[in-house]
Amino acid sequence: MPFSDYKTALVTGASGGIGAAVVERLCAEGLQVHALARSAASLAALAERTGCTAHALDVTDLAGITKLTREVPFDVLVNNAGVDRPRKFLEAEADDIELLVDVNLRAVLHLCRLVVPGMVARDRGHVVNISSIAGAYNFNGNSTYHATKAAVSMLSRQLRVDAFGKRVRVTEICPGRVATDIFAHVHGDSPEVRAKFIDGFELPQAKDIADAIAFAIAAPVAVNIGHMEITPTLQVPGGLQTARPGA
Ligand SMILES: NC(=O)c1ccc[n+]([C@@H]2O[C@H](COP(=O)([O-])OP(=O)(O)OC[C@H]3O[C@@H](n4cnc5c(N)ncnc54)[C@H](OP(=O)(O)O)[C@@H]3O)[C@@H](O)[C@H]2O)c1
Numbered sequence: 745m746p747f748s749d750y751k752t753a754l755v756t757g758a759s760g761g762i763g764a765a766v767v768e769r770l771c772a773e774g775l776q777v778h779a780l781a782r783s784a785a786s787l788a789a790l791a792e793r794t795g796c797t798a799h800a801l802d803v804t805d806l807a808g809i810t811k812l813t814r815e816v817p818f819d820v821l822v823n824n825a826g827v828d829r830p831r832k833f834l835e836a837e838a839d840d841i842e843l844l845v846d847v848n849l850r851a852v853l854h855l856c857r858l859v860v861p862g863m864v865a866r867d868r869g870h871v872v873n874i875s876s877i878a879g880a881y882n883f884n885g886n887s888t889y890h891a892t893k894a895a896v897s898m899l900s901r902q903l904r905v906d907a908f909g910k911r912v913r914v915t916e917i918c919p920g921r922v923a924t925d926i927f928a929h930v931h932g933d934s935p936e937v938r939a940k941f942i943d944g945f946e947l948p949q950a951k952d953i954a955d956a957i958a959f960a961i962a963a964p965v966a967v968n969i970g971h972m973e974i975t976p977t978l979q980v981p982g983g984l985q986t987a988r989p990g991a
Contacts, residue, residue, distance in 0.1 A: 747962055749868060750819035753777045754812070756803050756855070757825030758796075759786035761924035762874065765950035766822050767796050769958050778816060780809075781825065803851040813858040820961065821859045822872045823852045823896070828930045833887035841888050848892035856903060863912045870913045872957050873900045877920045877973065881981035904970065913968045915960040920975030923947040947976050 753770045757763035758779035764786075767779045771794040779787055780799045787798035801808045803825045827847045829840035852873060863869025878885045879893030900916035907914070925933070927941040953974060960969040975981075 747773045747775070747958075749965065750870065750961070751776055752816055752818050753820035753822065754780065754816070754818045754855075754859070755822040755824060756780045756851070758790065759783040761926060762919070762922060762950045762953045763822070763824040764790055765954035766824060766957055768794050769951075769954040770820065770822075770961075771796050773958065773961075775820065778812070778818070780812075803855075804846045806854060809851070809855060810858060813855070813862075817862050817866065818859050819863070819866075819868060820870045820872070821855060822874070822957065823855055824872075824874045825851065826874065826876075826926075828886060828889045828926070830886040830889070830930060836886075836888060844888045844892050848889070849895050852896055852899065856899065860903060860907060860912065864907050864910045867910050868912070870915070870961055871900070871903060872915045872917060872960065873897075874953075875900070875916050875918045877918055877975060877981050880918060880973070883981055883983060901970070904968070911965055913960075913965075915957070915969050916971045917953060917957060917960075918971060918973040919948070919953055920973075920979045920981070921945070921947055922953055922974075923949050945976065946978055948974060 753775045755763050755767050755777060758767050759781035767777050767790055770777045777796040778799055779790055779796045780801050780803060781787055782800060782802050784800035787800055790796060791798040799812060825847055827843060829844060873896050875896045876893040878890045879897040897916055900914050903914045923942055927937055931937045956972055956974055963969055
């Protein structure tokens with residue numbers, strides 16, 4: 745099993761949601777998992793529960809992630825940290841654009857820059873990038889989020905080209921709605937927000953995404969699972985609008 749070929753993993757956005765579930769799963773598979781997020785208390789609890797190594801760090805802290813990736817040769821990199829600031833693009837705020845580009849894209853680019861060359865040199869590694877169906881389809885989201893996730897999607901494909909000839913695997917996980925606190929983080933935690941996004945829906949859980957990632961990692965090393973789109977069964981993207989002039 746390739747899991748046994750890998751010893752170390754770095755998971756960003758690990759203090760909750762999908763990231764914490766991935767940490768749990770990779771720890772259970774015997775990897776030495778480094779969990780990165782800003783919330784020190786949540787990470788400490790995760791470390792207590794799973795045995796992971798906690799790094800209370802902002803993923804946009806370039807000096808911090810550079811130091812960490814120089815200290816540990818990571819075999820698995822899970823770029824999961826992500827944020828959203830929904831707003832019509834015509835009303836977009838400069839700070840929101842900066843934040844989304846910094847967290848959702850710039851940090852992913854830097855972590856790949858810092859980690860993938862070592863994987864190539866060792867002829868061993870697996871990059872898992874969490875994008876979103878927002879990177880593949882247009883719907884009522886927010887254009888900066890869609891743009892950053894589309895960029896992560898293309899980066900995932902391009903990494904395969906740049907690592908060609910080496911046993912460095914790249915998997916893009918493209919989720920639709922998953923039952924996490926992301927909606928509370930984005931819209932504020934309230935019964936209304938939970939009713940709008942979570943309550944009464946049949947949704948994949950964070951563990952389901954972690955299981956999919958584990959499946960991709962556990963595939964024989966000759967097998968690269970490049971892209972997995974995972975949506976609720978009762979969710980489809982798409983739609984078409986046609987407006988009359990002046991409407
Ligand atoms: N849930 C969904 O429906 C869904 C759908 C499509 C795609 N996704 C993507 O899946 C990924 C995980 O989402 P989730 O649902 O698990 O979200 P979540 O519950 O809001 O968790 C987001 C994680 O990212 C971390 N994070 C945010 N900003 C950070 C920063 N500057 N530095 C380090 N860590 C940071 C948060 O930790 P701290 O606040 O402690 O830093 C948290 O651990 C994201 O990339 C998201 O875009 C989610």
